[in-house]
Amino acid sequence: MTEQWNITLRIYRQKENEAPHFDNFNMEVSPDEYVLDAVERAWAFHDRTLCFRHACHHSTCGACGMRVNGVEKLSCITLIRDIAHNGATLKVEPLRNFPVVSDLAVDMGFFYRKMESVGARAVLPVMEAEIGNPPAQWEAEASQYIRLSDCIECGLCISACPIMATTPEYLGPAPLAAAQDHGIQRKPELLSIVDGEDGVWRCHSAFECTAVCPSFVDPARRIMDLRKQVVGARLSKLFGKA
């Protein structure tokens, strides 16, 4: 018989011109279901006005980012068993640092614009991808292939970053990681975007972006790498090697 838990889903609610509050939904779930399944159940059987974003259910679209018990999660791949217990309350909130459209749905517009400003790629040549131990023959054969970018633009890093919380102008982890993905050498025009007070130097090394990233993009490492590239570009300019 399938194991069943009774949990309380405590969901953030906020509609236009209404004060935010939390609604509790008691439900029976399998601990091997995902948080998104529970949110969908709350919508399907308790309150059809509950608003949330979701699409693929397998961590590809990046739509279902939420804060679960105070931590950013992609709710479609977050097992209830991993973060709760029988009788537990799961607190579900919208991502931080984004305007709330309704309940758990946030407006990602400014984030997408930042991604565009650095020319974030949805796909990239496989030779430019950071892949551990690529086969030797790739050097000759793989230049024609492209692959999907690791970043699924879910916004979890934007929500988790403490600097992003206080500085809306900060470019943010994912856009900086996207800039690193190009590299300053390949795309020199990025230098003026990332080498500024709201670029790579605004990061204060909390590493929270990397901690919450569901796609192993490791934005913190990429930001540090981008810093090295920026310093290299500056030195090259200083010594006339540009």
Added chain:
Amino acid sequence: MNTTRNQPSARKFWSWFIPLRRDIGSWAFALNRITALGLTLYLFLHLGVLGLLAQGPGAYDDFLVLTENPFIKLGEWAVVAAAILHGLNGIRIVLTSFGVGVTRQKQLFYGFMLIAVFVILIFTARMY
């Protein structure tokens, strides 16, 4: 659209100091800010105390008597402890900022904090 409350704002400054449920990097981030604020406060107090010299030896001697107060002693201990914690965590940030040990930042933090505790214990033993 509800454009308030959830957006980045200066008010969220307080969230810097509440790393509950966060990863170790956030605790290190909060620790560095708390110790930095403490050391900045100390700097101003220190300058204020030095200002007593302008009022003559008597005023400064009166303050020196006050430094024997156990609360002031505890404050002095806290300043040294904060300096050690902030300094060592700062070295970690400098290293990782330029690509050294980025993927080992947690281990670096634990290592530096172990050193910090060791040094603070030695200082405490010598102070008391």
